[in-house]
Amino acid sequence: MQAIPSEELAIDRKARMKIPMVKPKARPPEERVCDFGPTYLPLTPEEAKLAAERCIHCPDPAPCVKACPTSNDIPSAMWLIEQGDFLAAARLYRQSSSLPEICGRVCPHDALCQGSCVRNKRGEPVITGALEAFVADYEREHGGVELPVGEPTGKRVAIVGAGPSGLSCAEQLVQRGHSVTVFDAHPAPGGLLVYGIPNFKLEKTVVNARIDDLRRAGVQFITNTRIGKDKTIDDLFAEGFEALYVAVGTGVDATMDVPGVDLPGVYKATEFLIRANVDPELLPPGMQGRPEIGKRVAVIGGGDTASDCLRSALRLGAEEVTCLYRRTEAEMPGNPHDRELAREEGARYRFLTQPIRFIDGPDGRVSAVECLQCELGEPDESGRRRPIPIEGSNFTVPADTVILALGYWPDETIGKTTPGLETRKWGLIVSDPDTGATTREGVFAGGDAVTGPDLVVTAMVAGRKAAAAIDQYLAKKK
Numbered sequence: 001m002q003a004i005p006s007e008e009l010a011i012d013r014k015a016r017m018k019i020p021m022v023k024p025k026a027r028p029p030e031e032r033v034c035d036f037g038p039t040y041l042p043l044t045p046e047e048a049k050l051a052a053e054r055c056i057h058c059p060d061p062a063p064c065v066k067a068c069p070t071s072n073d074i075p076s077a078m079w080l081i082e083q084g085d086f087l088a089a090a091r092l093y094r095q096s097s098s099l100p101e102i103c104g105r106v107c108p109h110d111a112l113c114q115g116s117c118v119r120n121k122r123g124e125p126v127i128t129g130a131l132e133a134f135v136a137d138y139e140r141e142h143g144g145v146e147l148p149v150g151e152p153t154g155k156r157v158a159i160v161g162a163g164p165s166g167l168s169c170a171e172q173l174v175q176r177g178h179s180v181t182v183f184d185a186h187p188a189p190g191g192l193l194v195y196g197i198p199n200f201k202l203e204k205t206v207v208n209a210r211i212d213d214l215r216r217a218g219v220q221f222i223t224n225t226r227i228g229k230d231k232t233i234d235d236l237f238a239e240g241f242e243a244l245y246v247a248v249g250t251g252v253d254a255t256m257d258v259p260g261v262d263l264p265g266v267y268k269a270t271e272f273l274i275r276a277n278v279d280p281e282l283l284p285p286g287m288q289g290r291p292e293i294g295k296r297v298a299v300i301g302g303g304d305t306a307s308d309c310l311r312s313a314l315r316l317g318a319e320e321v322t323c324l325y326r327r328t329e330a331e332m333p334g335n336p337h338d339r340e341l342a343r344e345e346g347a348r349y350r351f352l353t354q355p356i357r358f359i360d361g362p363d364g365r366v367s368a369v370e371c372l373q374c375e376l377g378e379p380d381e382s383g384r385r386r387p388i389p390i391e392g393s394n395f396t397v398p399a400d401t402v403i404l405a406l407g408y409w410p411d412e413t414i415g416k417t418t419p420g421l422e423t424r425k426w427g428l429i430v431s432d433p434d435t436g437a438t439t440r441e442g443v444f445a446g447g448d449a450v451t452g453p454d455l456v457v458t459a460m461v462a463g464r465k466a467a468a469a470i471d472q473y474l475a476k477k478k
């Protein structure tokens with residue numbers, strides 16, 4: 001690693017503070033809403049260097065490193081980028097992150113590294129997220145990405161679930177010389193990176209390129225295979241796998257117990273996003289064809305998934321797209337930046353609105369949502385003020401398509417078919433936060449399947465920690 005000359009930095013900190021913020025350029029809303037292409041234009045090398053030069057190299061430990069769940073050495077990366085050594089910066093990121101090209105695009109940077117940047121006090125942080133994506137892409141375009149494969153150990157590990165957690169675990173294990181096979185229920189690997197997060201936030205080509213790195217390193221992918229149904233965890237041990245990492249996410253959409261929820265035109269978020277975004281040949285059985293969308297779309301929910309559904313509906317040609325949320329914007333869990341982009345593209349928000357019934361039209365499809373006005377009460381167990389529906393305040397919102405973006409539950413299949421595997425809260429797997437070890441010997445677990453719905457970066461960190469623990473477990477077994 002290239003040492004940062006501290007005297008030089010001490011001299012020029014003031015000068016660095018004067019460099020104006022370099023912002024990633026978004027495509028104009030009226031242009032980007034016509035396709036599913038990326039929202040942001042790539043940085044140029046000159047923009048990247050200037051953006052990195054704005055880093056004032058805070059004393060160690062820098063707040064951006066502390067805020068990064070995978071502890072990327074951001075200040076050193078900024079220094080290398082400033083010098084124009086983009087390849088060295090990319091390699092530095094790859095030491096602590098298995099998915100820098102992906103985290104650089106989808107991490108909620110405003111809440112993590114960029115949010116903690118001291119320059120954010122004036123609302124002008126160093127754009128660490130875009131710079132991470134820039135160098136990772138640069139490396140792929142100039143010289144390529146190779147995974148160093150470890151000396152073969154002869155040990156076989158099975159990973160169940162090819163989302164960011166499973167992929168990261170595979171990336172770490174193959175570098176330690178283990179033979180890795182990843183099973184996934186979907187037709188293609190990627191988890192929510194492919195079957196969830198829309199292309200305008202994360203292009204599938206970026207995910208597929210990373211998966212191809214793993215394939216070239218020897219990781220085997222077996223898709224269209226649901227563990228717990230097509231074969232069990234015990235079957236995998238019987239086939240000779242010596243350790244397993246379970247990273248099956250939380251793939252069950254929460255729903256609403258209200259009349260009309262099964263009407264044609266009412267979609268669950270996952271099905272809607274998959275059918276809107278995934279290549280037709282990779283769509284799972286039962287989810288074929290693009291979703292039929294009307295002119296007026298209502299999206300129910302307040303998280304990131306709701307923003308993704310609003311923006312996807314606009315891209316599919318809906319004229320009026322409205323988010324219905326039962327609290328106020330202050331309580332919304334989703335990333336505010338995504339809401340800003342959704343608003344720019346034409347989405348509207350209706351707060352303090354609790355849907356209570358979906359009403360059908362003459363054609364039998366949904367035509368309106370009956371709602372109650374809410375007011376806020378005392379905070380509930382989540383710490384957010386509770387929405388209280390006001391009796392008699394009924395009103396209707398016209399909608400010929402409704403998308404339920406209400407959160408996710410774990411799938412209980414693995415828990416129910418694996419003796420000795422402890423679960424909690426309707427199927428979340430109990431595991432050690434430092435190692436991923438579960439109550440069943442040889443079975444490790446992590447990502448959303450353990451924590452509940454969270455982030456790509458936290459799922460990745462869990463996969464990396466589990467890989468280190470599995471490596472130790474296998475070494476002891478020998």
Ligand SMILES: Cc1cc2nc3c(=O)[nH]c(=O)nc-3n(C[C@H](O)[C@H](O)[C@H](O)COP(=O)(O)OP(=O)(O)OC[C@H]3O[C@@H](n4cnc5c(N)ncnc54)[C@H](O)[C@@H]3O)c2cc1C
Binds near residue numbers: 161189191453
């Ligand atoms: C619409 C949406 C948008 C999001 N946007 C962002 C974002 O912008 N930034 C961010 O950081 N996070 C975002 N998230 C959250 C993030 O995607 C997840 O936290 C992350 O993908 C979890 O990773 P994972 O590997 O634990 O699980 P997943 O990505 O869910 O992958 C689990 C995999 O396991 C497979 N599987 C399930 N059961 C079985 C089984 N029994 N046998 C075999 N395979 C099985 C599934 O097919 C899937 O491929 C978003 C989530 C959603 C739903």
